[in-house]
Amino acid sequence: MIFVMENSIISEILNSTAWRMDAPPLFGGFHIAASLAAVFAAFAAATFFARRIDSHPDRHTALIRVLCSTGWLLAALEVYKQLFLFHVVNSGAYDWWFFPFQLCSVPMYLCILLPFVKGRVRSTFLTFMSGYTFISAAAALIYPEDFLRPYVSLTAHGFIWHGILLFISLLITMTGSADSSAKGILRAAGLFALLCIAAVMINACVEPVMQNIRSAHPAVLHSWAAMFYLNPYHISPQPLVGSIQITAGIPAGLVLYALAIASLASFLQSLHRSLLNLRH
Numbered sequence: 001m002i003f004v005m006e007n008s009i010i011s012e013i014l015n016s017t018a019w020r021m022d023a024p025p026l027f028g029g030f031h032i033a034a035s036l037a038a039v040f041a042a043f044a045a046a047t048f049f050a051r052r053i054d055s056h057p058d059r060h061t062a063l064i065r066v067l068c069s070t071g072w073l074l075a076a077l078e079v080y081k082q083l084f085l086f087h088v089v090n091s092g093a094y095d096w097w098f099f100p101f102q103l104c105s106v107p108m109y110l111c112i113l114l115p116f117v118k119g120r121v122r123s124t125f126l127t128f129m130s131g132y133t134f135i136s137a138a139a140a141l142i143y144p145e146d147f148l149r150p151y152v153s154l155t156a157h158g159f160i161w162h163g164i165l166l167f168i169s170l171l172i173t174m175t176g177s178a179d180s181s182a183k184g185i186l187r188a189a190g191l192f193a194l195l196c197i198a199a200v201m202i203n204a205c206v207e208p209v210m211q212n213i214r215s216a217h218p219a220v221l222h223s224w225a226a227m228f229y230l231n232p233y234h235i236s237p238q239p240l241v242g243s244i245q246i247t248a249g250i251p252a253g254l255v256l257y258a259l260a261i262a263s264l265a266s267f268l269q270s271l272h273r274s275l276l277n278l279r280h
Contacts, residue, residue: 011087018088019152026145035141038163042137046170053175063175064114064122070168071111074161078108081157089151093217096206096225103136103228103261104161106195107168120187123179127188129168130178130272131265137165143239173272180269188269189262196258199227207233230254 024030049066056062078100085098100108110125117125140147140162147158172178179187206225214223229236232250236242236257244260245253 010083014084014087017084017153021150021152021155023150024148024155026143026148031144031148034159035144038141038159039166042163042166042170045167046174049171050174053171059175060177063171063177066171067111067168068115070164071108071114074108074164075112077157077161078105081154084151084153089154089219089221090217091219093213093220095213095220095222096210097222099202099206099225099227101199101202101227103132103195104140104165107133107165111168123184124187124191126172127178127180127184127269128191130172130180131169131185131188131269132192132261133165134169134173134268135261135265137162137169141166145237178269178272180272185266185269189266192262192265193258196228196230200230200232200254202227203231204233207231228258230258 024034053059053062053066082098082100086092086094089095107129110129114122114125141159144158144162147155147161149155149158178184203225210222210224214220224231224234226234226236229238229241232254235245235250236253241253241257244256247253248256
């Protein structure tokens with residue numbers, strides 16, 4: 001009885017924020033303006049905190065505090081999103097497409113874990129977020145089709161979330177906290193490989209579950225999961241990923257897509273190292 005009442009109260013609160021809107025068109029005025037606003041806000045915030053951190057007597061501790069706080073902010077936003085999707089969008093069913101294990105979700109976990117890890121592990125987390133998080137945030141803001149939705153709160157959530165990710169990446173880069181050595185870049189790539197394997201396993205495990213959920217709950221938007229957009233059974237709806245899979249086949253497409261992300265992130269981190277060398 002208590003559970004039902006609490007569930008009802010949560011639903012009422014969430015429904016009070018379910019402001020409807022026409023889903024903004026991709027590459028339309030709203031998309032461009034919102035993306036530019038997110039980029040500007042991320043750059044301004046990163047510049048502000050980088051200066052504060054550089055003047056702090058313990059720069060590393062100050063950085064970790066800012067990033068950990070940011071991680072908890074992301075966690076609060078994710079809880080709202082998950083509850084909103086469950087209660088409002090999917091009418092009490094869970095859509096595994098939105099399970100928080102995307103490349104854009106990983107920084108939430110890494111930032112929260114930063115105070116509890118040391119040495120190479122912490123350095124690898126920071127290096128990973130300087131490159132891979134930048135790519136995921138930039139790609140999502142350029143092509144935000146998955147969060148241009150007919151709800152104000154969900155659409156705003158998407159732009160705010162990826163703006164925060166961009167802030168995280170820029171802050172780490174501006175403070176010179178990433179390990180852009182060859183070994184540091186390889187460790188970040190190794191972490192990415194482990195995360196990709198975990199993503200594929202999640203997608204494979206929930207495949208039969210998703211089919212059953214979609215059959216029982218037509219309101220659920222998706223019939224399969226796409227962690228990291230690495231599903232071994234389906235062509236990805238993302239244009240770049242889908243094109244690779246159509247051309248090379250799904251298994252080869254998954255590998256090529258992951259390698260492309262790793263290569264781009266490694267290039268950005270190497271470029272950062274070169275810029276630091278020139279600066280000094």
